[in-house]
Amino acid sequence: MASLIPCPHCGTRPRQEFSVRGDATPVRPAPMAADEVWNDYMHVRANPRGRIREHWQHIAGCRRWLVVERDNFTHEVFSVSDASLEQGGAR
Amino acid sequence: MAYDYQAVHALDGTIGAISERRANHLAVHRATAIAVVLAAPGQTAEAAGILVANGEFEARFSGPGEWLILSEVHAPETLCAELSVRLGDFAFVIDQSHGRVALTLAGPDAARILANGIAIDLHADVFPVGRAANVLCNHLSVNLARTAADSFDLVVMRSFAEALVDDLKTMARSHELSVDFATR
Ligand SMILES: [Zn+2]
Numbered sequence: 001m002a003s004l005i006p007c008p009h010c011g012t013r014p015r016q017e018f019s020v021r022g023d024a025t026p027v028r029p030a031p032m033a034a035d036e037v038w039n040d041y042m043h044v045r046a047n048p049r050g051r052i053r054e055h056w057q058h059i060a061g062c063r064r065w066l067v068v069e070r071d072n073f074t075h076e077v078f079s080v081s082d083a084s085l086e087q088g089g090a091r
Numbered sequence: 092m093a094y095d096y097q098a099v100h101a102l103d104g105t106i107g108a109i110s111e112r113r114a115n116h117l118a119v120h121r122a123t124a125i126a127v128v129l130a131a132p133g134q135t136a137e138a139a140g141i142l143v144a145n146g147e148f149e150a151r152f153s154g155p156g157e158w159l160i161l162s163e164v165h166a167p168e169t170l171c172a173e174l175s176v177r178l179g180d181f182a183f184v185i186d187q188s189h190g191r192v193a194l195t196l197a198g199p200d201a202a203r204i205l206a207n208g209i210a211i212d213l214h215a216d217v218f219p220v221g222r223a224a225n226v227l228c229n230h231l232s233v234n235l236a237r238t239a240a241d242s243f244d245l246v247v248m249r250s251f252a253e254a255l256v257d258d259l260k261t262m263a264r265s266h267e268l269s270v271d272f273a274t275r
Contacts, residue, residue, distance in 0.1 A: 009155050010225070011224075013210070013211065013226075013227075014210040014227070016210075016227060017210075017226070017227045017232075059232070060225065060227035060232040061154070061224070061226065061227075061232075062153070062154030062155060062225060063154055063225075064154060064155060082155070
């Protein structure tokens with residue numbers, strides 16, 4: 001089951017259908033925030049082992065951006081949701 | 092300066108002229124009218140209601156608020172005009188008739204052949220007649236729809252059509268498969 005991602009729109013799919021953008025936890029700073037804050041947001045990443053939240057796009061399926069919560073050590077997937085829900089999106 | 096444009100199918104010259112039709116057959120459609128419909132923000136349910144299957148066209152799910160519309164009775168121009176009138180402000184309509192190629196794979200081994208390159212469960216209980224989905228077929232993203240127990244439609248981007256047909260031939264190597272343009 002390691003390489004299967006349950007897309008909320010398409011059902012269970014192999015990870016080859018997806019493209020990973022990366023960490024979904026950084027929050028975009030205000031436009032006039034200090035350079036150090038922007039530097040952190042742009043370039044500084046933690047490298048945790050365990051449960052992480054990432055942005056994945058279902059490229060070969062619904063093409064929606066998803067937030068995937070998974071364990072990067074065991075590859076267990078805990079939750080997958082449409083990224084627009086995080087922003088209170090229109091769909 | 093005036094140009095004479097000729098409509099050339101993406102697979103012209105690569106398939107056709109088969110000597111016999113085999114148990115499983117891949118038919119390539121020459122002139123299916125195809126459109127993509129994207130629901131306006133917050134109007135998915137309204138657009139879906141308008142697109143409910145009728146005799147003129149068929150809507151295939153491709154993503155939330157997004158459908159592929161196929162029609163054998165409309166020409167590309169009339170399909171888009173018809174959809175635009177019906178959908179009004181509920182959705183956006185884009186003609187894809189010359190941008191995609193529609194194929195039908197039918198035969199007793201159709202699901203087995205597809206399973207050699209597509210990683211979704213194709214059992215009739217899970218993927219029943221009328222169901223459609225965007226799936227990865229080897230390296231190509233295609234829209235797959237089940238049209239009967241042993242018949243599937245595939246819609247692929249025009250420039251990938253030749254590669255998809257080659258892939259399907261490979262996937263069908265241990266089954267009997269013939270490939271030709273559809274006649275109607
Ligand atoms: Zn999906």
